Amino acid sequence: MDNLGQLGFSEAQADLMEVAKRFCREQSPMQKVRALMEDDLGHDPKVWDEMAALGWLSIAIPEAYEGAGLGVAEIVPIMEQMGRYFLAGPFFSTSLAAQALLVGGTEAQKQTYLPKIAGGSVATLALSEQSGNWDLTAITARASHTDQGLALSGEKFFVRDAVAANWIIASVLLDDKPALVLIAKDDLPKDALRREIIIDETKRSFALTLDGITVPKSALLDMAQAEVTLAHIHLCANLLSTAEMCGGTQNVIDYTLDYLRTRKQFGRTIGSYQALKHPSVDAYTGYERARSLLYSAAHSFNEQGTGEIATRMAKAQADKAYAYAADRSIQFHGGFGFTYECDAQLYRRSAIWHASQYGDAAYHRKKLADLILPS
Amino acid sequence: MKHDGVLMGKVNPQELDEFAKEADAWFAENVNPDPGFMLPLTFMEVGTDQQFEFLRDWQNKVYEAGYLGAAWPSEYGGGGLDQAFQDVATDAMRRHHAPIMLNAIGLNWTGPLLMDIGTEAHCKKHIKGILSAEDIWCQGFSEPDNGSDLGNAQLRAVRDGDEYVLNGSKIWTTQGNYAKYMILLARTNPDAPNKYAGLSFFLAPMKIPGVETRPIRKLTGEYGFTQTFFTDARIPADGLMGKEGEGWQVAMKTLEYERGVHGGQAGGYVLLPLDAFAVIDLARKLQRDGAPVMDDPVMRDALVEFMIEAQSLKLCQARGAFAPLNEERPFGLALSGKLMWTEFARRINEFAITLQGTKGGYYVGDPNAVDHGLWTRGYLNAFSATIGGGTSEIQHNIIAEHVLGLPKR
Numbered sequence: 001m002d003n004l005g006q007l008g009f010s011e012a013q014a015d016l017m018e019v020a021k022r023f024c025r026e027q028s029p030m031q032k033v034r035a036l037m038e039d040d041l042g043h044d045p046k047v048w049d050e051m052a053a054l055g056w057l058s059i060a061i062p063e064a065y066e067g068a069g070l071g072v073a074e075i076v077p078i079m080e081q082m083g084r085y086f087l088a089g090p091f092f093s094t095s096l097a098a099q100a101l102l103v104g105g106t107e108a109q110k111q112t113y114l115p116k117i118a119g120g121s122v123a124t125l126a127l128s129e130q131s132g133n134w135d136l137t138a139i140t141a142r143a144s145h146t147d148q149g150l151a152l153s154g155e156k157f158f159v160r161d162a163v164a165a166n167w168i169i170a171s172v173l174l175d176d177k178p179a180l181v182l183i184a185k186d187d188l189p190k191d192a193l194r195r196e197i198i199i200d201e202t203k204r205s206f207a208l209t210l211d212g213i214t215v216p217k218s219a220l221l222d223m224a225q226a227e228v229t230l231a232h233i234h235l236c237a238n239l240l241s242t243a244e245m246c247g248g249t250q251n252v253i254d255y256t257l258d259y260l261r262t263r264k265q266f267g268r269t270i271g272s273y274q275a276l277k278h279p280s281v282d283a284y285t286g287y288e289r290a291r292s293l294l295y296s297a298a299h300s301f302n303e304q305g306t307g308e309i310a311t312r313m314a315k316a317q318a319d320k321a322y323a324y325a326a327d328r329s330i331q332f333h334g335g336f337g338f339t340y341e342c343d344a345q346l347y348r349r350s351a352i353w354h355a356s357q358y359g360d361a362a363y364h365r366k367k368l369a370d371l372i373l374p375s
Numbered sequence: 376m377k378h379d380g381v382l383m384g385k386v387n388p389q390e391l392d393e394f395a396k397e398a399d400a401w402f403a404e405n406v407n408p409d410p411g412f413m414l415p416l417t418f419m420e421v422g423t424d425q426q427f428e429f430l431r432d433w434q435n436k437v438y439e440a441g442y443l444g445a446a447w448p449s450e451y452g453g454g455g456l457d458q459a460f461q462d463v464a465t466d467a468m469r470r471h472h473a474p475i476m477l478n479a480i481g482l483n484w485t486g487p488l489l490m491d492i493g494t495e496a497h498c499k500k501h502i503k504g505i506l507s508a509e510d511i512w513c514q515g516f517s518e519p520d521n522g523s524d525l526g527n528a529q530l531r532a533v534r535d536g537d538e539y540v541l542n543g544s545k546i547w548t549t550q551g552n553y554a555k556y557m558i559l560l561a562r563t564n565p566d567a568p569n570k571y572a573g574l575s576f577f578l579a580p581m582k583i584p585g586v587e588t589r590p591i592r593k594l595t596g597e598y599g600f601t602q603t604f605f606t607d608a609r610i611p612a613d614g615l616m617g618k619e620g621e622g623w624q625v626a627m628k629t630l631e632y633e634r635g636v637h638g639g640q641a642g643g644y645v646l647l648p649l650d651a652f653a654v655i656d657l658a659r660k661l662q663r664d665g666a667p668v669m670d671d672p673v674m675r676d677a678l679v680e681f682m683i684e685a686q687s688l689k690l691c692q693a694r695g696a697f698a699p700l701n702e703e704r705p706f707g708l709a710l711s712g713k714l715m716w717t718e719f720a721r722r723i724n725e726f727a728i729t730l731q732g733t734k735g736g737y738y739v740g741d742p743n744a745v746d747h748g749l750w751t752r753g754y755l756n757a758f759s760a761t762i763g764g765g766t767s768e769i770q771h772n773i774i775a776e777h778v779l780g781l782p783k784r
């Protein structure tokens with residue numbers, strides 16, 4: 001097990017990082033983040049349109065479907081900056097839905113939906129279930145054949161951005177085998193969606209009741225690809241989350257350092273105390289290590305075997321680093337750190353959220369053990 | 376072996392490839408896997424004359440073959456090639472588990488320092504002897520009362536004509552008993568406006584009257600460093616680096632070379648590269664409750680954590696080559712490398728002991744010791760790097776202040 005992933009960074013990645021940095025900083029100042037947290041939709045549709053105009057939704061979509069023909073690796077620097085500035089919106093959901101179609105859709109579905117997504121139509125995934133299981137193949141929701149098509153039943157959770165989405169791709173069992181179906185949001189019965197109360201208030205997530213929904217047969221993705229698609233989504237989601245987490249970690253460290261450089265106690269700037277200094281360094285080195293793993297994972301993502309190892313390593317380290325940096329941020333702000341007003345809580349909540357979705361550090365380490373430590 | 380026609384900065388890939396192949400073959404043929412005694416893992420562990428002679432010969436042989444100092448200027452004794460050539464040679468050493476380069480303080484910090492801020496005469500006089508291991512160098516920074524607080528060094532140097540007269544003591548002098556020269560931080564002006572301004576930096580000969588070295592036994596029971604006493608020792612004034620009173624700046628520059636912040640080192644390695652994967656092999660061959668340790672889920676998880684850390688450190692090193700990824704804190708990773716690697720090495724060796732069950736209680740010399748007791752010895756010796764060269768706590772301070780912008784006080 002010599003190759004655990006190499007580092008690489010393309011020119012396209014560098015350019016996108018620059019543009020995204022400026023865009024996210026300008027479009028998502030903290031005041032606006034706070035305002036959108038209170039907003040029902042939770043993001044600014046004008047900003048979303050601008051992102052579409054910048055071509056960000058088309059990045060990883062092949063040219064044949066009116067995309068830019070780059071890869072997931074090129075989405076990573078954008079997600080990183082979004083995580084850094086808490087830029088809200090359905091970018092993560094839509095990018096993943098596009099990947100699901102790309103890997104698991106029928107040719108007709110790809111031709112119909114991918115160009116629309118490339119142009120800025122929102123889509124999302126409905127994969128999680130009541131069990132809280134990270135294994136995406138642990139499905140109990142069902143689809144059954146009827147004269148009208150496929151009748152769906154069961155419940156899905158953590159459906160991100162469902163209200164903003166035009167389409168939802170849900171995992172179900174069809175003939176006892178995993179399958180993915182595409183549901184037009186407009187076809188949902190009233191009250192099919194319930195907004196969930198989630199720890200990260202900058203995001204929107206919904207529970208979805210499938211009971212009573214029937215989709216045409218043409219809404220079924222290629223069943224032969226369903227498991228491959230779920231595995232791909234699992235890794236892709238972890239890669240993109242890791243990017244967001246690295247961005248968040250960077251910013252929570254900077255946010256905390258600002259305070260350590262200005263707050264005074266006992267006639268000294270508190271940042272001069274080693275009890276605060278040294279853990280800040282540990283947070284920083286943890287962040288840099290996560291970021292190195294992130295860009296190695298992005299670079300190796302399409303390599304069979306290595307991509308999975310690199311991605312899991314990156315998520316595991318990012319989880320550890322983000323949790324630590326944000327946890328210390330609360331503590332290092334003293335009483336202010338305990339307030340809703342202090343931004344430390346936003347980062348800590350975000351880290352908890354990311355750990356809860358698609359697997360936390362311990363989960364990925366367990367998977368890695370089987371991958372890199374054969375008995 | 377001659378490789379002409381390669382201009383610095385312009386590498387002919389074919390020639391590089393050929394050089395790499397030759398290096399590979401050379402090390403395959405010349406590395407002696409078992410000299411019949413235990414070799415040091417680092418340049419700080421050279422404890423016997425036998426080890427010293429072996430390593431000195433080895434370094435000389437590598438240099439003569441053209442695989443050390445390949446990228447140093449040929450007019451001083453180097454190979455005059457592009458750095459890429461030295462890098463492939465160093466890779467070949469690693470691949471063939473070659474022993475360490477002995478003359479670390481010469482190769483890694485004195486040499487680059489001389490070529491950076493020394494005179495032509497300094498370079499002409501010293502570089503070749505550094506590469507050939509004919510002139511062993513040591514470092515006289517730390518004193519019994521002034522270690523981390525290096526700026527407070529008190530060894531006195533008083534100008535007398537063309538000479539300086541030295542009085543005082545240095546300590547923890549690695550290879551002090553073997554060294555022909557010392558890079559020395561001494562106090563030339565006790566009345567300077569601040570402690571730093573009174574310091575000067577010297578290239579000082581060691582084999583002169585008034586210099587005495589006394590070996591100190593390490594925690595492993597072996598030897599490797601000395602206390603060094605100076606009693607009216609007279610050194611030539613032309614060994615002064617920079618001007619009088621500039622010693623602190625020169626010392627800081629030296630430490631940056633030591634900690635690998637800048638390139639320009641002669642090549643090879645002076646600490647055996649840590650093979651994190653070797654711990655996996657260890658876990659595979661050791662038993663716990665009748666099954667390989669490798670099958671114990673708790674140990675597996677710990678192993679994976681170490682593998683993630685090892686991989687992340689390797690990648691952080693590689694990141695230097697990707698400028699856009701280091702834009703916001705350009706020196707962050709370079710300044711953090713020492714802390715991250717040395718602490719990792721200490722912890723993984725410590726972990727390897729815990730895998731051994733009762734045998735974790737053996738030490739080097741016992742026939743039953745796992746891997747000849749190397750892991751335990753490795754753990755004890757790992758502190759050389761978490762303490763030497765600026766302790767991990769001091770590294771934290773440096774990163775906090777110079778990378779994160781936190782106030783000194």
Ligand SMILES: Cc1cc2nc3c(=O)[nH]c(=O)nc-3n(C[C@H](O)[C@H](O)[C@H](O)COP(=O)(O)OP(=O)(O)OC[C@H]3O[C@@H](n4cnc5c(N)ncnc54)[C@H](O)[C@@H]3O)c2cc1C
Nearest residue numbers: 514515516517522523547548549759762763764765766768
């Ligand atoms: C194997 C080995 C080889 C060495 N080789 C050489 C050599 O060749 N030449 C040479 O000159 N020196 C050498 N050294 C010396 C080394 O550089 C010093 O030991 C080191 O700088 C620490 O100094 P000290 O031993 O006086 O410890 P102290 O400075 O007394 O430190 C004691 C403890 O206090 C902590 N501490 C001190 N100041 C601070 C602070 N400001 N903030 C937080 N914590 C602090 C330290 O981290 C340490 O844990 C070597 C040391 C070792 C172990």
